[in-house]
Amino acid sequence: GPRDLPRFIRLAQEEGLDVVVRPGPYICAEWDNGGLPAWLTGTPGMRLRTSHGPYLEAVDRWFDALVPRVAELQAGRGGPVVAVQIENEYGSYGDDRAYVRHIRDALVARGITELLYTADGPTPLMQDGGALSGELAAATFGSRPDRAAALLRSRRPGEPFFCAEFWNGWFDHWGDKHHVRPAPSAAEDLGGILDEGGSVSLYMAHGGTNFGLWAGANHEGGTIRPTVTSYDSDAPIAENGALTPKFFALRDRLTALDPAAARRPLPADPPLLAPRDLPVVGQAALLDALRATAEPVTAPLPLSFEELSLASGLVLYEAEPLLPPGEHEVTVTGLHDRAQVFVDDTPVAVLDRESASFTVTGTGTRVRLALLVENQGRINYGPLLGQGKGILGGVRVERRLVHGWTMRPLPLDAWTGRDTARAVAAAPSDGRAGFATAVLPVAEPADAFVALPGFGKGFLWVNDTLLGRYWEIGPQSTLYLPGPLLRRGDNTLTVLELERLGDRVTLREGPDLGPSEEYVETFD
The missing domain is CATH 2.60.120.260 (Galactose-binding domain-like)
Known part of the structure; x- marks a missing residue:
């Protein structure tokens, strides 16, 4: 199936490609939760990306299942895997040296014998946090390759210069514009890496798609920024495999070092269905359909997605508070991420993290209050990694908490x-x-x-x-x-x-x- 990693690696080998594997456990990649499972990040007291014992135990169980499958496909055993990355841009997150060493040692203990390396941003602070003595230190960047090369050489004289991620494009958030990088700009900085004698991995060469609900999110200035479904990233190879002008610009720069490669045939763009x-x-109507298909869970206060064992999708929260006559402000505390509000099945508001209150008119009777809460993607980068989803606090009418909730989780995937x-x-x-x-x-x-x-x-x-x-x-x-x-x-x-x-x-x-x-x- 689509998650068969060994088959994917073997396909790469059949196409004549070497493979660099980045097994995480944290991968960023604008992927939901940075690749960490919601059950793990939702475990109370879990200290992510540290030498915290319970976290390392979970990492080791994951590596027990994953790493031997990679090890048997290493170049030394006839496979295409030529290098394995230790964690991912850890210097942008923390400086727990014991943790980074544990990841390195765990890879070696499970059979990794090919090149190991770390990858961090091109600043002293980031390299200090993530690089390990005795292992190749690589950099991730999108511009100014001369500065990155100078930094690494000053800190690691004699080591090869390796750009583990060259950002020749960028990803998009909902509500923003589509980010593009002109082909000449990308080609110029790619050339700069090569001129420095560097090795390079294009990020992304082919961006592809965040199918399902796997797109992550960022958090900037108190606002969550969900990533769109497309991961096209203005890459040289488009989502559907078509070759873009950027492909030819980067190809020209690369084949200047190997003119014979320029004569290799290129595939035609894939066919498309006719417009x-x-x-x-x-x-089916929205609310009644959700009520009919999702199993109800009851609790005095709203439960989070994690407490409902739901990684992604929707939760329909419902309660029937008694509201005296008059206008009342209703506030949702800890809303992550977006809620559509219905009173007696009539839509009345859309809430988000920054605007989580609305007004309802009471008549002295109970009202049917429904909040359809969407997880818009788990944060994949920065200190808020692992943040929970759903209603994490409570719902108040004025000062009074609303109790007696029925929740219906919908795992849409x-x-x-x-x-x-x-x-x-x-x-x-x-x-x-x-x-x-x-x-x-x-x-x-x-x-x-x-x-x-x-x-x-x-x-x-x-x-x-x-x-x-x-x-x-x-x-x-x-x-x-x-x-x-x-x-x-x-x-x-x-x-x-x-x-x-x-x-x-x-x-x-x-x-x-x-x-x-x-x-x-x-x-x-």
């Missing part, structure tokens, strides 16, 4: 057509938010780029595979649909729309990642 509109049919059928049977569509479907007839499977004009925010499945999140605020307007997910004949596209349904799903001629702005990451 078309697919009518959408509403299937496990949703299938059977779940949709259950929802339809229990909650016919009201034409607004909820589940809807479209049919895509296919004669011969090929890639596609799917847009949802007129929709607000939600999730898209193809057959039973969750492609990812969409959101009208952009920048991303299309979701990449790989051809292997399709079959000959009719294919079902299922939408869970949280705000308002559109009337069609559209196949586009190519990707639309939104209005762009130039961005080059620098270290001052």
